[in-house]
Amino acid sequence: MPRRRRSPGWSTLRLRFGGWLLLAFWLMPGLGAVFASWDYAQVLQNAQARYGAQGPAQRRIEAWSQLLQGQQDQPEREQLNAVNRFFNQQLTFQDDTRIWRQIDYWATPVESLVKGAGDCEDYALAKYFSLRHLGIPSDKLRITYVKALTQNQAHMVLTFYSSPTADPLVLDNLVGEISPASRRKDLLPVYAFNAEGLYLPGANGGKRSSDSKKLSRWQDVLKKMQVEGFAVGDG
Numbered sequence: 001m002p003r004r005r006r007s008p009g010w011s012t013l014r015l016r017f018g019g020w021l022l023l024a025f026w027l028m029p030g031l032g033a034v035f036a037s038w039d040y041a042q043v044l045q046n047a048q049a050r051y052g053a054q055g056p057a058q059r060r061i062e063a064w065s066q067l068l069q070g071q072q073d074q075p076e077r078e079q080l081n082a083v084n085r086f087f088n089q090q091l092t093f094q095d096d097t098r099i100w101r102q103i104d105y106w107a108t109p110v111e112s113l114v115k116g117a118g119d120c121e122d123y124a125l126a127k128y129f130s131l132r133h134l135g136i137p138s139d140k141l142r143i144t145y146v147k148a149l150t151q152n153q154a155h156m157v158l159t160f161y162s163s164p165t166a167d168p169l170v171l172d173n174l175v176g177e178i179s180p181a182s183r184r185k186d187l188l189p190v191y192a193f194n195a196e197g198l199y200l201p202g203a204n205g206g207k208r209s210s211d212s213k214k215l216s217r218w219q220d221v222l223k224k225m226q227v228e229g230f231a232v233g234d235g
Helices: 010-022 040-051 056-071 076-090 108-117 121-133 216-228
Strands: 142-147 152-158 169-171 187-194 197-200 207-209
Touching: 040 056, 040 108, 040 216, 056 076, 056 121, 076 121, 076 169, 108 121, 108 216, 121 142, 121 152, 152 187, 169 216
Parallel strands: none
Antiparallel strands: 142 152, 142 187, 152 169, 187 197, 197 207
């Protein structure tokens, strides 16, 4: 049974929502070939140069590499299960203030694996980039902000759409089992985003915003990943 982890307070993250909505972005799709070219030898070398001797962190990064290698060409549902399970097991939930001494910090997957910890945003980002690397297009994945009603807190999950109007599957660090959003009565969607744009809640997959402004924290994550040795393009 997965351990219950805390999410940031609703009032705190609601303030973030306002700022992020003003910074909504429009990014390029169709970058599967870019994601497929990750060089983990270079990634480990860069991680050691940036973070020092790795020890358990190196083993976590190597395990991530082995996971992705083993999941190439597997059915999408198997890839979802494997990636969701991996990060839920490898990371321990901690607040940004404890991990990074910052109120809000978006970590790369390597940063989260080096720390062995992350908050709900870091889980969702790590799962997103992993599944993009495995070839799942960005228009099937959305990083989704919700209100966790049971905890009365804001939360972030990754959602997967098999088609634009499908009932999405929810990849969550609070609940280990992947289930359709229609069964997650404990989650109230606020908004979602991916490389295609910003989505507001609604029928038939929600309404996509045409706002073309960049999301600064997203751009920061992409830049950090490029420094770490990942070819991620625009996400």
